[in-house]
Amino acid sequence: MSAYEIVAGLEVHVELSTKTKIFCGCSTAFGGEANTQVCPGCAGMPGTLPVMNRQVVEYAIRVGLALGCDITRYNKFDRKNYFYPDISKAYQTSQFYLPVCRNGGLSIETPEGEKTIRIHEIHMEEDAGKLIHDPWEDVTLIDYNRGSVPLLEIVSEPDFRSADEVAAYLEKLREILVFLGVSDCKMQEGSMRADVNLSVRKPGDPLGIRTEMKNLNSIKMAHRAFLSEAKRHIAVLESGGALIQETRRWDDNKDASFSMRAKEDAKDYRYFPDPDLPPIEIDDDWIERVRSAMPETAEAKRGRYREEFGLSAYDSGQLTSSVEIANLFEETAALSGQPKEAANLVMGELMRLMSAHSVLPEQLTIEAKKLADLIGLITGGKINRNTGKEVFEQIFLHDAEPAVYVEEKGLLLVRDDSLVAGVVDTVLGDNPKSVQDYKSGKEKAFGFLVGQVMKSLKGKADPQIVNAILKEKLSDK
Numbered sequence: 332m333s334a335y336e337i338v339a340g341l342e343v344h345v346e347l348s349t350k351t352k353i354f355c356g357c358s359t360a361f362g363g364e365a366n367t368q369v370c371p372g373c374a375g376m377p378g379t380l381p382v383m384n385r386q387v388v389e390y391a392i393r394v395g396l397a398l399g400c401d402i403t404r405y406n407k408f409d410r411k412n413y414f415y416p417d418i419s420k421a422y423q424t425s426q427f428y429l430p431v432c433r434n435g436g437l438s439i440e441t442p443e444g445e446k447t448i449r450i451h452e453i454h455m456e457e458d459a460g461k462l463i464h465d466p467w468e469d470v471t472l473i474d475y476n477r478g479s480v481p482l483l484e485i486v487s488e489p490d491f492r493s494a495d496e497v498a499a500y501l502e503k504l505r506e507i508l509v510f511l512g513v514s515d516c517k518m519q520e521g522s523m524r525a526d527v528n529l530s531v532r533k534p535g536d537p538l539g540i541r542t543e544m545k546n547l548n549s550i551k552m553a554h555r556a557f558l559s560e561a562k563r564h565i566a567v568l569e570s571g572g573a574l575i576q577e578t579r580r581w582d583d584n585k586d587a588s589f590s591m592r593a594k595e596d597a598k599d600y601r602y603f604p605d606p607d608l609p610p611i612e613i614d615d616d617w618i619e620r621v622r623s624a625m626p627e628t629a630e631a632k633r634g635r636y637r638e639e640f641g642l643s644a645y646d647s648g649q650l651t652s653s654v655e656i657a658n659l660f661e662e663t664a665a666l667s668g669q670p671k672e673a674a675n676l677v678m679g680e681l682m683r684l685m686s687a688h689s690v691l692p693e694q695l696t697i698e699a700k701k702l703a704d705l706i707g708l709i710t711g712g713k714i715n716r717n718t719g720k721e722v723f724e725q726i727f728l729h730d731a732e733p734a735v736y737v738e739e740k741g742l743l744l745v746r747d748d749s750l751v752a753g754v755v756d757t758v759l760g761d762n763p764k765s766v767q768d769y770k771s772g773k774e775k776a777f778g779f780l781v782g783q784v785m786k787s788l789k790g791k792a793d794p795q796i797v798n799a800i801l802k803e804k805l806s807d808k
């Protein structure tokens with residue numbers, strides 16, 4: 332296998348998280364009842380006309396800027412003609428001649444160091460409907476809810492040489508897109524899909540025959556498909572056979588790909604400009620407006636957490652493991668004015684409870700204000716850290732209001748020194764033997780007396796204050 336070089340390029344389709352579809356007002360929400368988010372426009376009825384969703388263009392510019400692309404100023408849409416039941420118009424509205432972004436790049440970490448995967452282009456297009464094959468009834472059902480959901484197709488140059496590079500690229504791309512707020516990139520819901528184009532060659536030889544595996548919907552799957560398909564190519568060549576350019580279906584359960592159809596070329600689609608959509612002109616002003624409103628990337632956040640808050644690289648990585656966690660941390664840090672406390676709370680108690688109760692970041696409903704209030708109670712000496720954990724759990728599970736909860740449960744520490752002093756007097760009076768022991772040098776007796784005082788105060792006293800008052804009173808004896 333080492334005698335061969337594997338060459339691969341990726342086409343990644345990303346569903347944009349706009350509220351409505353690309354050319355009509357239908358909802359893009361995932362999981363709705365079949366064919367309830369459809370109108371005559373996205374069902375492809377004759378006589379309907381598309382209206383461009385402006386948000387799609389803005390998201391495309393955002394992604395283009397984040398990936399260092401040139402933004403195309405004069406944009407048009409083209410029709411990609413093919414008949415298939417999931418595309419009721421018999422063409423997909425896409426961009427062929429003038430894609431919105433070109434010539435970008437994304438750098439990934441490899442064992443040999445940093446490597447840039449060049450981005451050939453990014454174009455805007457619409458998604459197809461969903462075919463549901465029912466093997467029991469031997470029928471295929473169609474759900475058009477997904478039809479015309481906006482997509483960006485991000486096309487790389489054939490710069491991948493290993494499955495690990497593919498995985499690293501997909502991880503990083505997903506992080507960028509999620510933090511940009513343009514897509515949830517839930518691969519399990521199909522909002523990010525990768526097509527792998529792969530060929531092998533002996534070093535120095537021209538490019539080999541390539542095959543394409545479509546719609547790989549997890550990073551692990553793309554990794555496995557890459558390795559298995561490369562092995563198949565090499566086996567065919569080594570046995571003296573010939574590869575054909577084709578599209579192959581990856582079967583993850585069988586760990587193998589199967590021929591679907593001969594690979595189409597652009598000419599097979601008879602692309603031509605869409606006459607129903609006017610050109611879109613993107614000027615400098617528009618680009619600058621998008622640029623100035625761009626959300627901060629995860630990478631920039633990690634750098635800022637290290638510099639501004641003095642957090643470690645590891646902690647900064649944990650806090651940017653999802654956009655929801657990062658936002659919650661930042662809001663809590665800002666509201667409490669105590670970033671270190673906020674970081675510890677989020678990485679400690681929050682992540683512990685999330686895993687104990689199987690809560691995903693996107694399911695979090697916890698309010699930063701409550702976490703900030705809790706931090707205030709702890710660092711202000713109103714409650715101790717153990718109580719803090721209990722309060723946190725109540726916020727997490729029951730949306731408790733921290734100040735109200737500690738008040739109602741009587742968890743506030745006793746701040747009244749004279750009250751503590753009174754209890755100390757009683758304890759000393761009740762335990763003359765321990766006082767004698769302490770006087771004769773038995774340190775253990777002191778601990779016992781502290782314990783008695785804390786017990787009388789139901790653990791709600793600040794141990795430092797108890798110690799100080801007890802020492803003072805004992806020295807008078």
Ligand code: ZN
Nearest residue numbers: 355357370373
């Ligand atoms: Zn519609």
Ligand code: MN
Nearest residue numbers: 344425456484
């Ligand atoms: Mn496409």
